Amino acid sequence: MTDAQTLIENRPPSVATLFVQRVAATPEAEAYRYPVPAASGQGPDDWKSLSWSDAAERVYAIAAGLVDLGVQPEERIALASATRVEWILADLGILCAGAATTTVYPQTNAEESAYILADSESRVLVAEDAEQLAKARERRAELPNLKHVVVIDPTGVEPSDEDPEGWVVSLADLEERGNRYLATHPSAVKERVEAITAEQLATLIYTSGTTGRPKGVRLPHDNWSYMAKAIASTGLLTKDDVQYLWLPLAHVFGKVLISGQIELGHVTAVDGRVDKIIENLPVVQPTYMAAVPRIFEKVYNGVAAKARAGGAAKYKIFQWAAGVSRAYAKESQDTFRRTGKASASLGLTAKHKVADALVYAKLREAFGGRLRAAVSGSAALSPEIGFFFAGAGIHILEGYGLTESSAASFINPAEAYRTGTVGKPLTGTEVRIADDGEILLRGPGIMQGYHGLPEKTAEVLEADGWFHTGDIGELSPDGYLRITDRKKDLIKTSGGKYIAPAEVEGQFKAVCPFVSNILVHGADRNFCTALIALDEPAILGWAKENGLDGKSYAEVVAAPGTVQFIEGYVKRLNEGLQRWQTIKKFRLLPRDLDVEHGELTPSLKLKRPVVEREYKDLIESMYDGSREA
Structure with a gap:
């Protein structure tokens, strides 16, 4: 033992x-x-x-x-x-x-x-x-x-x-x-x-x-x-x-x-x-x-917006440093996986040293200067944002668990963490993947059941203790878990293709530093669309430099120039997707999604049915009269 x-x-x-x-x-x-x-x-x-x-x-x-x-x-x-x-x-x-x-x-x-x-x-x-x-x-x-x-x-x-x-x-x-x-x-x-x-x-x-x-x-x-x-x-x-x-x-x-x-x-x-x-x-x-992904996304958006506000040269330096950071983190994690020691090529290491002095050191200072590790949980963190912070020396260890499993079932090991995974199970917690890809858990962290709801309990908790999480995932040969989506959130298009919306949404958050929330829609439709809410401070900063100074958030997102600007990021997203995953149309929301309107949970998870119900007319407007495949 x-x-x-x-x-x-x-x-x-x-x-x-x-x-x-x-x-x-x-x-x-x-x-x-x-x-x-x-x-x-x-x-x-x-x-x-x-x-x-x-x-x-x-x-x-x-x-x-x-x-x-x-x-x-x-x-x-x-x-x-x-x-x-x-x-x-x-x-x-x-x-x-x-x-x-x-x-x-x-x-x-x-x-x-x-x-x-x-x-x-x-x-x-x-x-x-x-x-x-x-x-x-x-x-x-x-x-x-x-x-x-x-x-x-x-x-x-x-x-x-x-x-x-x-x-x-x-x-x-x-x-x-x-x-x-x-x-x-x-x-x-x-x-x-x-x-x-x-x-x-x-x-x-x-x-x-x-x-x-x-x-x-x-x-x-x-x-x-x-x-x-x-x-x-x-x-x-x-x-x-x-x-x-x-x-x-x-x-x-x-x-x-x-x-x-x-x-x-x-x-x-x-x-x-x-x-x-x-x-x-x-x-x-x-x-x-410990934090939820939205906090890291807001920090990333804020840093990008500050760099953009400093002028074209400063923004180019930030973009270069962000690319170096991601490349450095990916290479370091890959060599650690193979050799047990994190390292990168001499050329990349030299670039990283310059970028550290220009960008990363200031970012670490903003976190208080002593942050050894941050844990991200409750929802998926975009891997590209995770790699950015990792390369900058802000080590985000993704974890996984549910209310029904007392929160912490998986956590990434300190030096051996792998961005894009939620790590390995805690000692004492068992995991297996069902035939349909669902993650099942068993161990001392699993709930007794739902209060006063024996039938609901029986739907998710087997007699031998295995709990059905409702999440879809994959286990690596050495035990790292990657969450691919919620079982109930998988989209099946009318063409029969399955799409994981959270994966597409996460990629867009990595591509576009102006996004706050995004919902990809496409169940039983012949193509995917998206509702996009923008980060207010970031987009108002952009608006100030693009002839929309003094306009409200709602006026800025309604402006044709803003729509065209965000369309550029959607096109960049689509370049990295399979054809059936691509976002054919999108709408910018007149305000951000929030807890107060019931669109986000208090831990800032998207409530898809609520948002889709509230913005049903906007969604339908993207499919009206369309026969696009």
Whole structure:
């Protein structure tokens, strides 16, 4: 048995136990950093720290407060908040009380929030602020099980005569209540943690359904304990790392990062404000960060736009450096695969050195200057964008997993990573490819099932533990997995040709630095079309230089010159595609796709049916009267 297998086999029953062990092992070490906005509202944030013992004091107070409210093991506590340090403290408090966290995205509307709270039978809601409280108040009649709402930030919360007595309390009040309870019941939290079993429900995460109601994925304590040990066993991270955590913690990808950090004991800087990422990176100076592909795409587009704004010469240098970066990364990875040592030809290495001084060094500095590795997950990263960053010294390790597999099932090995693949399975996770190409997984990270939906569970989870992911993929002889598409998203044209839209979409994102989102359509049609949303800052910068200065985004994308400009990128895309894959027609959308309109999931995945339904007329306009094959 390997060291990794031993580590995993000897895992404790819960992350709550791991947390207690971490606090005992390194009580004074720094655990979390978090921003406190300047009192004036102007100027940079002031970053504060919590040691593991500081965090434990608050976590145990929250746990004891919940126990005093009468919360029983496995009862659900909903958590509706953006990513912030209090989210983590509340989640750990819930787990240490033996209860289970139901995650709710703060962007979720009142109707769907109420559905999740009712379906999960959540007894307490931890709400970030007055806005989240208002959703619960609006639907309180539908939530007979909801006994209390705990508000993290009570600013602007007004008392309501319609609230039952004691229904709304602040997080500070809950912690104070917990400390009073611990004064008379000092072993209450310890007893709850020791009583947790591996199969006890820890988390209920509702998937962002593209159609119908979301399903609650039941993840027991053992899932997170396994993930913590499996992440540690990869050797990617150490106790000396600094993680920048901004991902939504309501999503399984963000949630799993908490488990790994507790096992390793490294520092995590927590701030979920996406608009602060660029500002925070030089301050946090992370050595490690996880992100979704859209963030890397936006950085790439931003760098390209900045170079273009610097004039033709500067843009030519950027384009040359980008080409060198990709070539260098591809050659280095290929030689590593063959020889175990990354290297490139002398000529390419010389070019790379020049490009590094001109472009790459500044890019690394923008990421804080210390970033050793970044993990990309939740959706496919365009290989060409991955190779660009790899050659520039920003090593993006793609990984793969689902809510149903506790997020992390595959990850690329550090030095041996291969752009375009999601790496190898974590120790303890089994994989096989079905006859139709579907990826099947089995192991300690797989869910118990869908909450209250045994028939839906049986559709994807076999009796012997194999989980049907719904994704199509290929395994290399040495175990690297490449995802080719979602099983349900494969397009079959009326000519009988199968097309993977995500593959075409990814190639376009690599070709066109102005794209934000793209949807390729062609199911049961005789040719493929595309809906394209442009990156607003990038295209408005182009517009300023091309006679459209002062125009709104909608006016710019409607201009014939813009359409002609983007058409050039579509033609370049088509040059690298099979005839049946090519985009014959496209339309530019009047605004970008977003979470608020329901077109993207909170983890920024495209909701194809929603977009196709919303822009049905635009799609039909591309096929009207056409007989093109």
